[in-house]
Amino acid sequence: MSAFRLTGLCSCRGVSLKVIESSCNLSRNRRGCLQRPLLNGTRLFSSHSLNSKVPRVPTWEQIPEEQLPPPAVVPADLVDKLERLALVDFRTKEGLACLEKAIRFADQLHLVDTSGVEPMDSVLEDRALYLRNDTETEGDSAEELLKLAKNTVEEYFVAPPGNIPLPKREERTAMLKHSEF
Amino acid sequence: CKAPLINWVSAGDLIRINFSLCVFHLSSSEKLVGVVGLEIHAQISSNSKLFSGSPVCFSAPPNSQVSFFDASLPGTLPVLNRRCVEAAVMTGLALNCTINKKSLFDRKHYFYADLPAGYQITQQRRPVAVDGVLTYSFLGGKKRSQVVRKHVQIKQIQLEQDSGKSLHDDVHSQTLIDLNRAGVGLMELVMEPDMSCGEEAAAAVRELQLILQALGTCQGNMSEGQLRVDANVSVHRPGEPLGVRTEVKNINSIRYLARAIDYEIQRQIGVMQRGGTVHNETRAYDSKSGETIPMRDKEGLQDYRFMPEPNLPPLIVFEDNATLPPGVDSSQVVVVQKIKEGLPELPSVKREHLVQAYGILPEHSFTLVNEEGLMEYFEEVMKATRKEPRKVIGWVMNELLGQLKQQDMSVSQSPISPAALAELLELQETGRVSSSGAKQVFQVMWGSSGKTAEQVIQEQDLGLVSDATQLHNICQKVVDSHPTEVHAIRNGNAKVLNKLMGLVQRELRGKADPVLVMEILKQKTRGGGC
Numbered sequence: 001m002s003a004f005r006l007t008g009l010c011s012c013r014g015v016s017l018k019v020i021e022s023s024c025n026l027s028r029n030r031r032g033c034l035q036r037p038l039l040n041g042t043r044l045f046s047s048h049s050l051n052s053k054v055p056r057v058p059t060w061e062q063i064p065e066e067q068l069p070p071p072a073v074v075p076a077d078l079v080d081k082l083e084r085l086a087l088v089d090f091r092t093k094e095g096l097a098c099l100e101k102a103i104r105f106a107d108q109l110h111l112v113d114t115s116g117v118e119p120m121d122s123v124l125e126d127r128a129l130y131l132r133n134d135t136e137t138e139g140d141s142a143e144e145l146l147k148l149a150k151n152t153v154e155e156y157f158v159a160p161p162g163n164i165p166l167p168k169r170e171e172r173t174a175m176l177k178h179s180e181f
Numbered sequence: 182c183k184a185p186l187i188n189w190v191s192a193g194d195l196i197r198i199n200f201s202l203c204v205f206h207l208s209s210s211e212k213l214v215g216v217v218g219l220e221i222h223a224q225i226s227s228n229s230k231l232f233s234g235s236p237v238c239f240s241a242p243p244n245s246q247v248s249f250f251d252a253s254l255p256g257t258l259p260v261l262n263r264r265c266v267e268a269a270v271m272t273g274l275a276l277n278c279t280i281n282k283k284s285l286f287d288r289k290h291y292f293y294a295d296l297p298a299g300y301q302i303t304q305q306r307r308p309v310a311v312d313g314v315l316t317y318s319f320l321g322g323k324k325r326s327q328v329v330r331k332h333v334q335i336k337q338i339q340l341e342q343d344s345g346k347s348l349h350d351d352v353h354s355q356t357l358i359d360l361n362r363a364g365v366g367l368m369e370l371v372m373e374p375d376m377s378c379g380e381e382a383a384a385a386v387r388e389l390q391l392i393l394q395a396l397g398t399c400q401g402n403m404s405e406g407q408l409r410v411d412a413n414v415s416v417h418r419p420g421e422p423l424g425v426r427t428e429v430k431n432i433n434s435i436r437y438l439a440r441a442i443d444y445e446i447q448r449q450i451g452v453m454q455r456g457g458t459v460h461n462e463t464r465a466y467d468s469k470s471g472e473t474i475p476m477r478d479k480e481g482l483q484d485y486r487f488m489p490e491p492n493l494p495p496l497i498v499f500e501d502n503a504t505l506p507p508g509v510d511s512s513q514v515v516v517v518q519k520i521k522e523g524l525p526e527l528p529s530v531k532r533e534h535l536v537q538a539y540g541i542l543p544e545h546s547f548t549l550v551n552e553e554g555l556m557e558y559f560e561e562v563m564k565a566t567r568k569e570p571r572k573v574i575g576w577v578m579n580e581l582l583g584q585l586k587q588q589d590m591s592v593s594q595s596p597i598s599p600a601a602l603a604e605l606l607e608l609q610e611t612g613r614v615s616s617s618g619a620k621q622v623f624q625v626m627w628g629s630s631g632k633t634a635e636q637v638i639q640e641q642d643l644g645l646v647s648d649a650t651q652l653h654n655i656c657q658k659v660v661d662s663h664p665t666e667v668h669a670i671r672n673g674n675a676k677v678l679n680k681l682m683g684l685v686q687r688e689l690r691g692k693a694d695p696v697l698v699m700e701i702l703k704q705k706t707r708g709g710g711c
Contacts, residue, residue, distance in 0.1 A: 022497070023627075031190075034352050041235065062711070063560055075294045081484070085290070085484055085486060086320040086486075087292060120440035120493075121285065121489035121491070122489065122492075124491070124492075124493075124494045125494055125495065126494070126690060128494065128496045128497070129261060129493060129494045129495065129496050129497065130439070130513070130632055131258060131261055131262070131263035131266065131512070131513055131514075131647050132229075132234070132260045132261060132262050132263060132517070133263065133264075133512065134227050134228045134229055134262050134263065134264035134265075135228060135234065136229050136234055136235070136236040137229070137234030138233065138235055138248040138249075139233070139235030139236050139245075139246045139248045139251075141233065141247060141248060141249065141252075142242070142243075142244045142245045143362075144246065145244060145247055145249075145252050145665060146673070147245060148254075153355075153357055154243070155242060155243040155244055155245075156243050156244065156358060157244070157294075157355045157358040157359075157360070158356070158357060158598070159347070159357075159358050160292030160354075160355065160356065160360070161349060161351070161356050162349070162356065162671055164362065168347070
C-alpha cells in the first residue's frame with residue numbers, strides 16, 4: 001500500500017491563484033496532473049468565488065515506507081475492548097485489515113514537524129464562544145420527536161431494559177454467522 | 182492474620198444522636214478509620230438548559246421539554262447558556278476556588294438509553310473552577326452544644342450536561358425514557374476525601390446546600406434530585422495508604438447520607454475483620470433496610486474515551502472590565518469581578534451577624550441558620566417584643582424547635598406564628614403570666630391553632646394575680662396561721678419562706694406573681710409586723 005502526503009497549503013483566507021499555480025507546477029513534476037485553464041476557464045467552479053480551501057488539483061506526494069514508524073499491531077484483546085466501547089463490529093479479517101490501513105494512513109502525521117507549535121483541539125479554537133441568553137426558545141417538540149420512534153408508551157420512548165452486556169467474542173461469532181455480512 | 186475486635190457505636194439521625202464515634206477502636210492500639218469523599222451534582226437553577234433553549238421545569242409531562250439538540254438529532258449544535266457559566270463562577274467564588282480564565286469542554290462517551298448522543302459534554306481536562314475549600318460546622322462535644330468547624334478541599338467544579346430519566350418497567354422488560362432532564366446544566370463538585378464519617382459528610386452537604394440556596398445557583402432539594410450526592414467510602418489505618426473504595430449511590434436526603442456512609446464504613450470494617458477484601462464496586466443505598474446493596478458490576482474500569490468537544494471553543498471568563506477586549510458586547514462576556522461584587526450574604530457571614538446583632542451564642546446562631554426558616558422566625562419575634570434576645574432564643578430553641586422536632590414538622594408548619602409567640606412573651610414580660618404559666622399557654626396555643634395568648638390565659642385562668650390588696654390579705658392569712666414558720670424565718674432560716682410561698686400559691690392556685698408575693702412575705706415576716 002502506498003502512502004500519500006498532503007501538502008499544506010497556506011491557511012490564509014484568500015488563496016491566490018499564484019499559489020495554486022505553483023503547487024500545480026510542483027505536482028506536475030511528480031505526477032503529471034491534468035492541465036486546466038485557470039485564468040480563462042471555460043467552466044466556472046462553484047467554489048471559485050468562495051475562496052475554497054480545496055486545491056484545484058491534487059497535491060499528494062508519495063511517501064516511502066521507510067520514513068514512517070513501524071506499523072501498529074492491533075491485538076485481539078484490544079479489538080474486543082474497542083468493540084465493547086464503541087459498539088462497532090470488526091468481526092472479520094477484512095475489518096481488521098481496514099483498521100490497520102487507516103492507522104497506517106494516519107501515521108503520516110508523524111512526519112510533520114510540530115516543534116514549537118501548540119497542539120490544537122479544533123480549528124474553532126481561536127473563535128469566541130458564543131454565550132446565549134437564559135431564555136426559553138424551544139423545546140415544545142414532543143409530538144415530532146415521538147413520531148420518530150418506532151416504539152413509544154404514553155409519551156415515553158421505549159428502550160430495552162438496562163444495559164445489556166455485549167456477548168463474548170466467541171458467542172458473537174456464533175450469533176452472527178448467518179448474517180448477511 | 183488474626184481478626185481484631187471492634188467496638189462500634191452507630192450514629193443515627195443527626196438531630197436525635199446522643200453519642201457518635203467517628204473512630205472505630207480495635208483491641209490493639211491501631212484504629213481503622215473511615216475515609217469519605219463526595220461527588221456532588223448540583224442542578225443549576227436556570228430558565229433554560231445548558232446547551233439548548235429548552236425550558237427547565239420540575240414535573241412536566243414526559244418529553245415535553247425536549248429540543249432537537251436534546252434529542253441528539255443530527256445537525257444540531259450546542260450553544261452555551263451564559264447564566265450557567267455565571268452560576269458556576271459564583272459557586273466557585275463562594276467556595277474560595279481559583280477561577281480558570283480559560284476552560285475547555287470534553288466529551289465523555291458511554292452508552293445508555295437516557296443519553297441520546299452516546300456522550301455527555303463535560304469539562305474533564307480544564308474545569309471552570311479548581312482548588313477551593315468548604316468550611317462547615319456541626320454541633321459536637323458531649324452535649325452537642327459545641328460548634329466544631331472543619332474544612333474539606335474542593336478539587337474542582339465543572340459544568341456538564343444532565344442525562345434523561347429512565348423508568349424501569351420490569352413487568353414488560355423495557356425501560357421508559359423521558360428526556361426532559363437531558364441537557365439540563367449541572368455543576369459537578371468533586372471533594373477530596375477529607376472526611377471520616379457520615380456526620381461530617383452530612384454537615385458538609387448541609388452547608389453546601391445553604392450556600393447554593395443563598396447564591397440562588399441551585400435550589401438544593403435532594404428529594405427532587407436537584408442535589409445528588411455520591412459517596413466514595415473506604416477504610417484504612419491512619420498513616421497507611423488508602424483502602425479500596427466503594428461508591429455509594431441512590432442517597433435521597435442528608436439523613437440517609439449519614440446513615441449510608443456509616444453503614445458502609447461498618448460493613449467494610451466487618452469485611453476486613455473477617456480477613457476478606459473490599460471490592461471496588463458501586464453500591465446502592467436502600468433506605469428501608471438501611472443497608473448498601475451492590476449494583477450491577479461495573480465491567481472492570483470504565484473507559485470513557487474522553488475527547489475534546491470539537492463544537493465548542495474554549496470558554497474564556499475575564500477578570501475585570503479592564504481586561505475586556507475592546508468593542509465586545511457585554512452580553513457576550515462573563516466578568517469575574519462583577520460576579521464577586523454581586524455575591525449575596527453567605528451562611529457563615531449570616532451566623533456572625535446574628536451573634537453580633539443579638540449577642541446570642543454561636544451554637545444558637547448555627548441552629549438558627551441551619552434550620553429552614555428558623556432565623557426568619559426568630560427575627561420576626563425579636564421585632565415584636567422587648568424581651569432579651571437570649572431569652573427569646575431559649576423559647577425558640579426549646580419550646581418551638583423542640584415541639585417541631587418531636588412532631589417532625591418544619592418551621593413553616595408551626596401552628597404558632599412569630600407574632601403570636603411575641604405576644605405571649607410580651608405578656609410574660611409585663612407580669613400578666615408567670616414563666617411556667619407561659620409555657621402552659623404555649624402548649625395550649627400549639628394544640629389549638631389561631632388562639633391568641635390572651636385568649637388562652639383567660640380561658641385557662643392562668644393570669645397572675647397582681648392585685649396588691651388581695652395578695653396582702655392572703656399573705657397575712659398564711660403568716661397568721663403559721664406562727665412556727667414565721668418564728669423560724671425570724672431566727673434566720675430564710676428557706677422557710679419558700680414553704681410559705683408554696684402555701685400562698687396554693688391559695689391562689691398558682692397564679693400569684695411570685696416576685697410580689699416574696700416581697701410581701703418578707704415584709705410581713707420581718708421582726709415586729711404582725
